[in-house]
Amino acid sequence: MAHIALTIAGSDSGGGAGIQADLKAMSALGVYGASVITAVTAQNTRAVTAVHGIPLDVIAAQIEAVLSDLDVGAIKIGMLATPEIIQTVADGIAEFPGPVVLDPVMIAKSGDALLAREAVQTLRDVLLPRATVLTPNLPEAACLLDQMVAETTDEMTAQGHALCDLGAGAVLMKGGHGKGDVCRDLLVSPDGVVAQFEAPRVDTRNTHGTGCTLSSSIAAGLAKGLRLADAAAQAHSYLQGAIAAADALGVGHGHGPVHHFYRVWES
Template sequence: MTPIALTIAGSDSGGGAGIQADLKAMSALGVFGASVITAVTAQNTRAVTAVHGIPVEVISAQIDAVLSDLDVQAIKIGMLATPDIIHAVARGIANFKGPIVLDPVMIAKSGDALLAREAIQTLRDVLLPRATVLTPNLPEAACLLDTTAAETPAEMVEQGRALCALGANAVLMKGGHGKGDVCHDLLIDASGVVAEFQAPRHATKNTHGTGCTLSSSIAAGLAEGLSLTDAATQAHDYLQGAISRADELNIGAGHGPVHHFHRVWSV
């Protein structure tokens, strides 16, 4: 059986994040990627200059079209933009029984907002309880909990468990916004830390799309039948390779993308 993963997210016209990054990562890991576009952004490596939310009836039609025909084994959810879109996605996947990776996309690498302030509560109430794994960075976790960003591993564990208490089955607390020469990611469930992933912090500005890439890579692993821990391990290793090879690319004048196909071709 061909492993199939579905990404429900926004489009990045610059090609480094969003739907484009998701499909690249899934393909690089040997998984067929289907897509539902929730928003179209005018975006490059420097800024997001426009955002257009897709009408909810079109989002619903995309979800119905994919799930009624393709045997999707895992879903990744990224940029949702508004409360109405969140509700439409929740209705569309209501009968889906497979794993769901929820990436609570809020801010682009450029600093531009991708989730309306009034949508945060909706995301927390409607979709977070559906998540097999939630993949927030430190500011996103803090925003969901209405607190300050974690600064220590102990605080990361505390916030991860608090997010599980809100309904997520597990939380991957991403340490990319932390300090120090080593980046720590913690996979946490209600009982505490399930796995820890460490990597040296790379001295590069080309990290556009890292969150999208990691979450879609986890979905790819789950679509292949891996356990959550194994899928997160595979995704972490793949992303670290993509970041370490990002400077081989010369894309744009701002925060360039990671090298999704670093295992396939080099410049």
């Protein structure tokens, strides 16, 4: 029987992030991916030029259709553009017994906003306590806490604990926006730092979809029954390979996507 993960997120017409990145990552890691589309974006490697939210009843119907039939092992949640969409998703997964990976998508790689300002509070109140693990980058963590962006490992740890205090089961503080030659991610639980993942910072502009890819990769691992720390370690290793191979992919003229299938394609 196939391991199944569900992604609830927005569509990226350029194929590098969102639902498309999620399904590619899940497939690359040997997991069957199902999807619920919350928004359609007109997007490429350079810009997001339009966003259209899916009607709430259609989002709810997609969730019900998948969860009523497929044996979903884990859910990844990404782009939720409005407070109403956030509430609809929270209601739709209320009875889901498995792990939930929440990626608080706020800004695209191009700099375009993907989450309405008034939706941040709703995300914090309604969905954050539902998360088995929250996967913010440093600016997203700061926004959720209304604090300055963390610059040190101690500050990252403190913000991770603060987000756990808001209800998240664990927090993966992603260091991709940090400085220095080493990129450091911290997996923080209410009891302390569970794991630390480090990798050399890759000199590339082709990092479109990294956050989506990492969170969906963690969901894939959890759908296979891995412990959270092991799922995060697998996802980190996979993403580093996808980033390292991104320049060979050569898609688009802006911030290109990572290479989800670097293990099976010949570039």
